[in-house]
Amino acid sequence: MTFGFGAVRLLDNTGLAVPEGSILMVTGPSGSGKSVLLEICAGLVRPPQGVVLWGDTDLWKISPVRRLSMRRRVGFVFQNHALISNLTVFDNIALPLRYHTGLSEWEIREKVEESLQKLGIECLAAKRPEELSMEQMRWTAVARALIMEPELLFLDGPTTGIDPIAGQRILRLILDERRRRTMTVLIVSHSMQVARTMGCPVAVLENGKISMMDTAGEK
Amino acid sequence: MVAKGDDVVRLFMRIILRIGEGGMERCRTLRAMFELLYDTIVALVWGRGKRRISMKQVMNQVLFTGVDAFAIISIIGLLCGVIITIQAMTNMPKIGAGEYFGTIMVIAVIRELGPFFTSLVVIGRSGAALAAYIGNMRVSKEITALEGMGVDLTHFIVVPAFVGMILSLIALNIYFDIIAVVGGLLISQAAVNVPFGIFISRVVDAITITDIGVSVFKNVLFGATIAIVSCYHGLHAANVRMVPRAVFRAVVGSIIATLAINVALTIGFYA
Numbered sequence: 001m002t003f004g005f006g007a008v009r010l011l012d013n014t015g016l017a018v019p020e021g022s023i024l025m026v027t028g029p030s031g032s033g034k035s036v037l038l039e040i041c042a043g044l045v046r047p048p049q050g051v052v053l054w055g056d057t058d059l060w061k062i063s064p065v066r067r068l069s070m071r072r073r074v075g076f077v078f079q080n081h082a083l084i085s086n087l088t089v090f091d092n093i094a095l096p097l098r099y100h101t102g103l104s105e106w107e108i109r110e111k112v113e114e115s116l117q118k119l120g121i122e123c124l125a126a127k128r129p130e131e132l133s134m135e136q137m138r139w140t141a142v143a144r145a146l147i148m149e150p151e152l153l154f155l156d157g158p159t160t161g162i163d164p165i166a167g168q169r170i171l172r173l174i175l176d177e178r179r180r181r182t183m184t185v186l187i188v189s190h191s192m193q194v195a196r197t198m199g200c201p202v203a204v205l206e207n208g209k210i211s212m213m214d215t216a217g218e219k
Numbered sequence: 220m221v222a223k224g225d226d227v228v229r230l231f232m233r234i235i236l237r238i239g240e241g242g243m244e245r246c247r248t249l250r251a252m253f254e255l256l257y258d259t260i261v262a263l264v265w266g267r268g269k270r271r272i273s274m275k276q277v278m279n280q281v282l283f284t285g286v287d288a289f290a291i292i293s294i295i296g297l298l299c300g301v302i303i304t305i306q307a308m309t310n311m312p313k314i315g316a317g318e319y320f321g322t323i324m325v326i327a328v329i330r331e332l333g334p335f336f337t338s339l340v341v342i343g344r345s346g347a348a349l350a351a352y353i354g355n356m357r358v359s360k361e362i363t364a365l366e367g368m369g370v371d372l373t374h375f376i377v378v379p380a381f382v383g384m385i386l387s388l389i390a391l392n393i394y395f396d397i398i399a400v401v402g403g404l405l406i407s408q409a410a411v412n413v414p415f416g417i418f419i420s421r422v423v424d425a426i427t428i429t430d431i432g433v434s435v436f437k438n439v440l441f442g443a444t445i446a447i448v449s450c451y452h453g454l455h456a457a458n459v460r461m462v463p464r465a466v467f468r469a470v471v472g473s474i475i476a477t478l479a480i481n482v483a484l485t486i487g488f489y490a
Contacts, residue, residue: 044363071369082364085356086279096368099375144368 014210015050016041016203023178023185025195028205034188035079035156037205041186042076042154043067054152072100075145079157081137083129089140090116090125096148115143119173135162142170146177155187159194171197248451256447258373259381273379280383284345285390291344295336296395300402303327308411321421328399329430330489334437335481337392338445341384342473346449349380350469353453354462362454377450385442392438433488440484441477448472 016037018024028034039045043052043059052059059067083092090112097108116122121139129137138158145153153174159167171194177183187194195202203210307320353376356362365375400422407413449469456465 039363042367044367068369068371071367074367074369076364076367078360078364080360082360084361084365085359095370099368099370148368 014205014208016210018184018186020055020184021182023187023198023200024203025187025189025198025200026203026205026210027189027192027195030190032205033208034205037210038154038156038186038188042074042152043071044076072096072148073151075148075150075153077138077141077145077153077155077158079160081129081141083132083137083140083144085129087128088125089121089127089129089132092129092140093143093147096144100148112147115147119143135166138162138166138170142173146174149181151183153183153185155185155189157189158187159189159191164193167191167194168197174198252447252451255373255377255451256443259377259447262371262374262378263381273375276375276379277383277386280345280379281387281390283348284341284384285387288340288344288387288391289394291340292337292391292395293398295340296333296398297402299328299332299336299395300324300399300404301406303332303399304403304406305410308407308413318421321418321423322425324400324403324422325425325430328403329396329426329434331481331485333392333396333399334388334434334441335477337388337395337438338441338477339474341388341391341442342445342470342477345384345387346445346473347466347470349384349446349449350453350456350466351462353450354456354465357454357456358459358462372454376454377446380450381443381446384446385439388438388442388445389435392434396434429488433484437481437484440480444476444480445473448476 016024016026018041026034026037036045040047040052043054046060051061054070054073057070059070062070083089084095087095093115094108094112097103097111101108103111113122113125116125119139119142121136121143124132124136124140127136129140132140138161142158145155155174158170158174162170174185175198178185185198185200187198187200189195192202201212203212303324304320307323311320311323353362356376362372362376365372403422404415404418407418408415452465452469452472456462
């Protein structure tokens with residue numbers, strides 16, 4: 001795939017493959033295009049050149065309606081959380097359920113409360129995003145991403161800007177979730193600690209090209 | 220001399236080209252707005268099964284657009300009624316048309332000024348706020364997050380704004396009309412000393428079902444236009460710098476569209 005802004009090429013005819021059920025972390029210098037790469041892989045940004053395949057399906061060759069419905073298989077945690085500002089924490093987490101499932105309001109309540117308890121943020125249910133700390137927003141974003149039990153999980157800087165212990169708890173929660181069911185995880189982070197905790201290979205994005213780093217940390 | 224002539228031709232061609240490009244761009248924007256309107260109506264009428272319209276979102280829109288605007292509508296409506304009544308009652312007898320102030324009140328307030336002033340207030344308050352809110356949602360990636368969750372933006376954002384805006388505009392316009400008549404009544408009692416019964420009977424006699432129908436129809440079209448134009452510009456604010464521009468475009472676009480619709484309807488129903 002190729003992607004850029006004006007004359008700047010963030011991704012220069014490069015590619016990335018993540019086997020089903022595996023975890024991969026992408027790292028690289030600031031401004032190298034890691035977040036854009038993640039958004040392209042999640043089908044949120046269309047690359048002007050190249051293909052995005054989920055299994056055998058080319059994401060940009062299917063109808064917008066089908067693409068929209070395929071996105072229910074995806075969880076995405078944004079670096080800035082992107083919580084819907086006029087919804088409470090509860091409603092933010094419940095949104096995909098309300099939108100994609102035929103669950104009754106009572107069932108949705110039960111499911112969201114269970115998720116809030118699991119993450120230890122039940123006291124935040126009635127709060128709005130502007131009332132939350134960075135860490136609380138991150139937990140909410142993670143809860144929202146996991147509520148639909150996604151097959152694909154995209155994490156953009158999951159530990160950035162929060163204390164290391166909370167960061168480790170988030171990563172362990174995702175590992176636990178992955179142990180329960182098949183989930184492919186693509187992470188973008190600056191921290192090699194994330195790769196160590198997740199025990200995953202690391203790809204480096206630099207000058208528009210992706211290269212795999214071996215386990216010793218050498219390119 | 221020849222070179223100078225060529226320069227003029229080149230300059231002229233460049234101006235024509237620029238105008239043409241601008242026109243084409245506006246045509247594309249207009250087409251995209253009609254597409255958004257079509258999608259909104261489809262989502263509203265044939266809202267797919269589980270994807271229920273969020274009544275909470277609609278109520279929020281009604282609360283902000285309608286309820287919160289009652290104070291400003293009261294002031295404008297009252298002043299409008301006062302001005303029209305004073306002008307009608309002091310000038311119309313001079314041309315021997317003193318009997319028709321009720322008709323003037325209905326023509327001015329219920330047919331024209333009510334829907335238009337109400338829509339202006341809604342454009343300035345809610346249309347601008349809606350464009351800014353959606354623009355900020357785009358900038359803070361809330362829109363991307365919604366897309367990422369597979370949420371249909373038309374259904375989640377535009378439909379509640381569309382419904383809320385139309386309902387609010389109808390309610391505000393009825394309220395505006397009542398307040399304007401009350402304003403006229405008060406000033407007619409205080410300044411021109413027209414009896415209460417005569418004032419009311421002349422206004423009521425002058426109102427026809429068509430006036431009320433056209434007024435409500437205008438509100439529906441104005442509300443739909445403001446919602447679509449504001450949502451469209453908000454959704455197309457690509458970055459922080461574009462948000463104020465989106466607001467400006469939403470306000471100007473809504474005013475122009477509302478005026479154009481008003482003229483078309485007035486010609487259609489009354490000309």
